Amino acid sequence: MTTARFLKARDIAPWLEELSTAYTVLAPARHGDTVVFRDFNPANGIDMEHLSATPAKKALLPPCETLFEYKTTKTEEPPYKTAIELHPTLPEGKVLVFGARPCDARAMQIFDRVYDGNQARDPYYTARRNNATIVTLACDHQEETCFCDRVGGSPVDATGSDVLLTPLKAGYVAEALTDKGETLLNSTTFMKADGLKQEALNARHKMLEQVPDRSSFLDMERNLLSLFSDLGFWDKTAQACLSCGACTYLCPTCYCFNITDESHGDSGKRIRTWDNCMSSQFTLEGSGHNPRPTKAHRMRNRIGHKFSYYPQLHDKTLACVGCGRCISNCPVSFDIRNAVACAIQQADAAREHAHD
Ligand code: SF4
Ligand code: SF4
Secondary structure (H helix, E strand, O other): OOOEEEEEHHHHHHHHHHHOOOEEEEEEEEEOOEEEEEEOOHHHOOOOOOOOOOOOHHHOOOOEEEEEEEEEEEOOOOOOOEEEEEEEOOOOOEEEEEEEOHHHHHHHHHHHHHHEOOOOEOHHHHHHHHOEEEEEEOOOOOOOOOOHHHOOOOOOOOOOOOEEEEEEOOEEEEEEOOHHHHHHHOOOOOEEOHHHHHHHHHHHHHHHHOOOOOOOOOOOHHHHHHOOOOHHHHHHHOOOOOOOOHHHHOOOOOOOEEEEEEEEOOEEEEEEEEOOOOOOOOOOOOOOOOOOOOHHHHHHHHHHHHHHHHHHHOOOOOOOOOOOHHHHOOOOOOOHHHHHHHHHHHHHHHHHHHHO
16 A cells, blocks of 8 residues: 655755755756756755756766776787776766656656666666656646647656655645655655545546547557658658757657767776767768768657657557657747657558558
């Protein structure tokens, strides 16, 4: 049986301040006109009302991290050999993500299958993941750009969360879903709230009732594959795109990275940074050949990866959680929902044509 506690809205900041001694706490807060996930600082406040423009993915995959430091030494015998000393820098320390949305927490499981799955295990990612606790806030309203319900999620989905917060008057019912969550709720800040569980459940039902009845984007990996060779379709789809990459950097499920060495004389460090598949240089090879030379190729890859290639590799789970950040932050308002809906229509039309 899950533990339920009540957290008064006014107690959140002092509680997070107390936790900051043991955790790096990330929480949504204002930065100018925008809400972003940032290191908790009581002076910045917390914004529990708006979906943050940035996702919480940096908790597991920082924009820039040092994988190891190295030092090279020329050996005297034989003189043409170089010895290398490596000093790995595995991340340590606990991280608390407070106020993630259900789509953010779900997105972390999309990373898990890639970085901590059966085929490969990234020790840097795994260390962060094991040390991370995710406190998710159920969404009592969907933004116009939200579509989690069309990609297998929901505004009250607890997938990937350690604690689920349900907003009620003057505070939140906090329900522990894992041992990490239980540990977190074991604080005198919380009041016992097993009696409020039903009220929280009712509130979540109301949130679900607000979700519009609309078509799903699940099970469409074949549709997109059938459009793979139709570059005309992708050209039209990508026409307005500026290749700026904002959509990839702000996407909670985009996980591509680049590796570079920064050398200073005989020592240096190997760095991993986020990369962006919408950039023309992403697939540029040393020979000068580029297998994705146009915006059409890159858009096909971005949408194909999320709605076709990833689901085929990972039990039909889409690599889009419907957060809508790529829509609300795109400088030309590219709407991935329209692109996917057009792809479905186009594939259906092509199928009908083939049967005529
Ligand atoms: S944010 Fe918009 S313009 Fe920029 S790369 Fe993405 S789709 Fe293109
Ligand atoms: S593709 Fe867009 S809507 Fe889907 S998870 Fe990424 S940012 Fe969110």
